[in-house]
Amino acid sequence: MAALLGRVALLQAFQARTAARNGSCRSAAALFCFRHSGKVSGGPGAPTRPYSSDLKDDLRVRYLDGDDAGIVVIGMNRPKAKNAISRNLVNMMFDAVEDIKKNNKVRSVIICSLVPGIFCAGADLKERAKMEKSEVGAFVSKARGLITELGNLPVPTIAAIDGAALGGGLEMALACDIRISSNTAKMGLVETRLAIIPGGGGTQRLPRVIGVSLAKELIFAARVVDGTEAYRLKLVSHSVEQNKSGDAAYLRALELAREINPQGPIAIRMAKLAVNQGIEVDLATGLAIEEACYAQVIPTKDRLEGLAAFKEKRRPHYKGE
Structure with missing residues (x-):
């Protein structure tokens, strides 16, 4: 049991420096602000998204403040490849997960897309060819390892699916604790179309989420x-109506992270460890x-702070200590 608990022992914190976030990023255009962070862009709803082709922009990680x-937001950003899982994306996600x-200041993680209409299209088949x-x-082994590490994060993880999540993209979402989709999002493990099988944990996680027969x-x-059907199948916890800016699932995920x-x-x-x-x-x-946790x-x-706050009828101030 000691070994079990040791796997999720809290590691020493490091101070993460983040750019200042203006008040508009707390509005309904929060994801828009994240998409354009550090770049010249129009106001909320502007159609032009000036993406960079630089590999370092394949993934953007934002530690929210105030x-x-x-709350940490991990945004996939490969518009030309529909966020397909490439070697570079895998390496960058590994680094983000390790950080x-x-x-131990991190309370929750949201995984989303910065590309409208897509979550992740699965493996980068052009690169694989x-x-x-x-x-x-x-x-494939390294990508599977990444998805496993994502699932093993000690804090709650929320997948915000505002577009297509196919193959490895859905496997990534399945590794998260909670999945939220827009009603227009598309999801599926489509590997058998290519005469292969899901290789990132899909054959194991999908049956655990929706049941063996339906998963098969x-x-x-x-x-x-x-998204509507995914909610009926319990593949996602929430299906929300998509909005004009295409970030409805992200906004719902942000609300949940704030809860x-x-x-x-x-x-x-400890609750996550006990359940998992x-x-x-x-x-x-x-x-x-559960007893050990x-x-x-x-x-x-x-x-002790929780008990004191209850007695004094005030909001507790937890420090993770």
Whole structure:
């Protein structure tokens, strides 16, 4: 059990420097501001998005500040490739995940797209076509490892699906704790169309989310469903009507992250661990895991702060200690 808890022990925090965020980024144009951060652009709803072709812009990571401090937004940004999963994107996401793991100030993570109408189209098949056979297996293994690391983040992760999430894109979303989609988003594990199978955990995570029989049906038929159907299947927790700026799922994800933010951060991490580990074992073992996780919150200052705030009828101020 000690080894189990050691996997998610809080690491020492490092100070993340972020650009100042003006008040308009807290409005309905929050994702728009993120898309254009550091670039010349029009006002909310402007149709032109001046993307850079520089590889360093394939992923943008933003540590929010002010009242939203503790929320991290990871934005995929490969418009020409429909956010397809490339070697560079995998490497950048690994770096982002490692930074988040080292920062105990992080309360939640939102994974979204900065490209309108797309979440992630899956593997970058153009790049893969240039790989030697020996390279393909290694790349798929690394991409699978990234998705696993994403799933193992100790803080809540929310996938904001405002567009197509296909193949590896949906597998990435399945690794998140919570999925929110727009009603117009498209989702599916479509690998059998290419005579392959989902290789980023889809054959394992999808059945755990929607059940074995339905998961087999969707995988075997390479079926794509919209956000409304995904909600009916319990593939997503929320399906929201898409807005004119194309970021409805992101805005709902931000609302949810703001609900999570004030809660006890150590308690949230332990609750996630208890659920994730407990769901894979029998009930008796799961209860033992819960007991061990509960033991980790008893000596914390946050627990005492929660009791004091309740007694004094005020809002608690948790520090993750």
